[in-house]
Amino acid sequence: xxxxxxxxxxxxxxxxxxxxxxxxxxxxxxxxxxxxxxxxxxxxxxxxxxxxxxxxxxxxxxxxxxxxxxxxxxxxxxxxxxxxxxxxxxxxxxxxxxxxxxxxxxxxxxxxxxxxxxxxxxxxxxxxxxxxxxxxxxxxxxxxxxxxxxxxxxxxxxxxxxxxxxxxxxxxxxxxxxxxx
Numbered sequence: 001x002x003x004x005x006x007x008x009x010x011x012x013x014x015x016x017x018x019x020x021x022x023x024x025x026x027x028x029x030x031x032x033x034x035x036x037x038x039x040x041x042x043x044x045x046x047x048x049x050x051x052x053x054x055x056x057x058x059x060x061x062x063x064x065x066x067x068x069x070x071x072x073x074x075x076x077x078x079x080x081x082x083x084x085x086x087x088x089x090x091x092x093x094x095x096x097x098x099x100x101x102x103x104x105x106x107x108x109x110x111x112x113x114x115x116x117x118x119x120x121x122x123x124x125x126x127x128x129x130x131x132x133x134x135x136x137x138x139x140x141x142x143x144x145x146x147x148x149x150x151x152x153x154x155x156x157x158x159x160x161x162x163x164x165x166x167x168x169x170x171x172x173x174x175x176x177x178x179x180x181x
Contacts, residue, residue: 002066004081015082019173022064022078023052023088026135028095028107030055030064033088043088044172051090065108070132074164075173086173093169094134096127098144102152106131117144117153120160127153133167 023031023043033043033052041047055061067079068087076093077084087093095107104127105111112129119125125136125144136144148155164171 002063018083018085020088022085024090024093025051026091026095027137030061042172044090068108070169073170074168075170077173089169089171091135092126092133092163094132096134096136096140098136098140098147100143102147104129106134114153117148117155118158119155120158122160124160126163128167133163133169
């Protein structure tokens with residue numbers, strides 16, 4: 001977390017949390033969800049336009065990445081100065097990029113070690129790592145499949161709906177909600 005963020009948290013400790021304004025899609029893109037977008041439906045609703053607008057500002061994205069973490073209830077958020085901005089997840093809190101040498105990096109740029117892999121009923125590939133569970137970016141599935149075939153990672157079958165409770169993350173944090181799943 002940035003030092004400026006820590007200082008702001010100490011200076012203004014009672015800033016209310018923010019919900020519904022930021023989303024993370026299954027390709028690791030951040031989406032801004034203003035009032036108009038939120039009125040269209042939830043992030044997960046599938047309603048055209050309800051996900052929001054992809055953030056393109058590199059410095060803002062880097063700032064979000066440095067200050068992105070989970071609370072004790074498994075709700076992922078971006079600490080924006082003194083305010084927590086809770087994140088709506090399309091799939092998982094981390095999206096993995098996989099290199100041909102088997103190295104794995106989160107959409108935030110953090111490197112990790114793979115513990116094992118999972119595949120759900122629709123064929124989506126997830127990696128359980130030392131940083132937590134994440135979805136493999138669609139562009140990297142062929143590389144990951146090759147690593148699995150080489151025996152570098154073991155693979156389990158799972159149900160997508162079980163992942164939040166099994167790995168302790170919340171897909172859609174809501175004001176007043178502290179439950180995982």
